[in-house]
């Protein structure tokens with residue numbers, strides 16, 4: 001079958017896939033959301049949260065849980081769930097360090113505490129979902145990582161996982177195929193615990209519902225244009241009116257305008273996903289995927305894939321696209337070359353699903369930083385706290401980060417605030433044009449490492465310097 005298809009606009013969609021939609025699947029099937037409330041005049045509050053993704057929503061909810069007397073306002077420039085939170089893969093992973101290897105590499109002295117905090121955070125998310133009856137299609141199905149080449153790589157990984165207390169089982173090639181019938185992959189590792197799947201857009205809407213129930217005020221279609229310190233207060237200017245606040249949490253992810261120093265650390269990188277139509281019962285049986293685990297491969301250019309509640313396959317990842325000057329645009333969320341490549345790779349991995357069609361393709365920006373894990377800080381004379389740099393693994397980490405951002409304002413003795421994880425910043429990215437060139441060079445070297453199994457001098461050097469690039 002020929003896979004050379006061109007996706008320029010919806011109107012010129014592939015002849016093979018005339019029904020292909022270039023929209024976020026999760027939002028598309030959700031249907032109409034609750035009406036939007038805009039700011040009407042000017043108001044005052046104790047805590048202003050700017051940004052209505054997971055980090056903003058959890059920040060407001062945790063603030064209200066910890067200090068119910070606070071008047072908390074969320075201000076979202078478009079609609080709740082319109083950012084990465086509403087369009088991601090829905091993998092809920094407990095790790096706060098973007099996986100155990102990164103943890104060992106960067107935070108070895110405090111890794112056991114970070115692992116414990118990450119697991120507790122995961123447990124707390126599950127508990128919150130249950131206690132508040134969130135309808136988010138949450139499945140604690142565990143995860144499997146698979147490798148293209150069998151050998152020592154995964155055995156080493158299993159050892160590293162186990163020695164850090166992670167329940168991990170090595171799977172040989174046959175055991176992988178028993179879990180999922182897939183071509184082009186060899187061995188794998190099964191992690192049955194602390195890994196779940198969720199409907200990401202439903203989570204945004206259910207957190208919004210819960211936040212409103214707690215008395216949190218939410219304004220949508222209300223961008224904060226400027227955040228100013230005025231005496232002991234902050235003023236947030238919007239096109240409609242001003243919000244005065246004693247404290248603020250900036251939760252704007254890739255948008256760094258309100259805390260300009262963040263731009264040194266963040267590069268917006270576009271990640272893409274496809275969704276198939278639902279598998280027939282025969283197709284599903286052929287996959288051997290009864291464990292319903294979330295899967296990813298361990299290459300630098302990696303795929304992640306999972307089942308939905310109605311047995312579609314989400315197939316994402318591989319390309320990570322950076323645009324010169326931290327440029328961002330809605331147009332970047334549709335990328336024909338990437339969708340072509342994703343289809344091609346899917347067909348190679350699942351040749352026996354050749355009749356399975358794709359229904360949706362979309363992309364979104366990830367706030368990549370050089371340490372791959374969120375970092376924290378304060379600005380505006382200490383009245384603003386922020387977290388950023390979730391680097392493609394923010395579904396669970398945003399909740400823990402919200403706890404940190406709250407403590408930075410209201411609970412200065414909370415022990416995790418003293419950790420290097422919270423106090424240290426990642427290595428900054430270089431300014432342009434070096435940023436673009438460094439990312440391009442790193443991507444080429446990562447692709448070469450995937451091919452040859454060997455890191456070149458550039459990768460070895462940047463890794464020694466702890467200058468990383470991932471999505």
Ligand SMILES: Cc1cc2nc3c(=O)[nH]c(=O)nc-3n(C[C@H](O)[C@H](O)[C@H](O)COP(=O)(O)OP(=O)(O)OC[C@H]3O[C@@H](n4cnc5c(N)ncnc54)[C@H](O)[C@@H]3O)c2cc1C
Pocket residue numbers: 050051052053054055056075076077078079080081082083084085086087088089090091092093222223224225251252253254255258271272273316363364365366390391392393394395396398
């Ligand atoms: C395609 C894709 C797949 C991913 N898959 C996974 C996955 O499977 N698992 C995982 O853990 N992570 C995944 N991620 C990452 C994860 O989605 C993010 O880390 C997480 O959603 C970040 O949440 P956030 O609240 O920081 O950002 P966002 O959800 O982007 O929220 C930021 C909000 O701030 C608003 N905003 C910005 N500027 C302003 C302003 N001036 N005024 C008011 N509002 C403003 C934006 O409109 C936006 O709604 C993926 C990301 C992408 C793009």
